[in-house]
Amino acid sequence: MKTKSRPPRRRAPPQDPENTPGERTPDRPPPGSGGPEAAKALRSRTARAQGARAEGGRRRPGPGGRRESSVQRRLESNERERQRMHKLNNAFQALREVIPHVRADKKLSKIETLTLAKNYIKSLTATILTMSSGRFPGLDGPGPKLYQHYQQQQQAAGGALGTAEAPPEGHLQKYSTQIHSFREGS
DNA sequence: TAGGCCATCTGGTCCT
């Protein structure tokens, strides 16, 4: 199933304010993230997240179960973790925006983004190798050396990961196929 | 309703 940009949706307020840790920093929009579509999705998410934060997540120890200084440290740590995840999500969004041929109304999931980016990079690498390996006589660069380097990298990666890599010519085809499958919503 | 995706909390570990 695919993740799509969702309309903003109100979420019921927390039923138990007693369980809501105090001193929560409100979510703030990430600096310079995406277009209006991304911003809308973000607003929707953060609105939901605020409620989820109040009652969701792992069970917290009851009142008095933790010292105040410890609680304060935990809250600060939570805030830092939240900011860290926001930065990570900003990076994901930035990555989504530089992957071409993706429909604007469909937000790629994180795993889709990473997979598509990987294959996109491979297809670009294959293109560069093709252009620099003698098929374009006008370019007298280090084509063969570049290709040798690429092959060494592939062997090293394959050896370490136990994976069999496709030849460079196949990456573009693989990338195109993947884009198509994502667009079809498979 | 099940499954996918996500945000958040949390405690452990690593790093500076």
Add this chain to the structure above:
DNA sequence: AGGACCAGATGGCCTA
């Protein structure tokens, strides 16, 4: 010591 990083747990929202 304190912050960054990581992974597990939990619960909400959405779509098929």
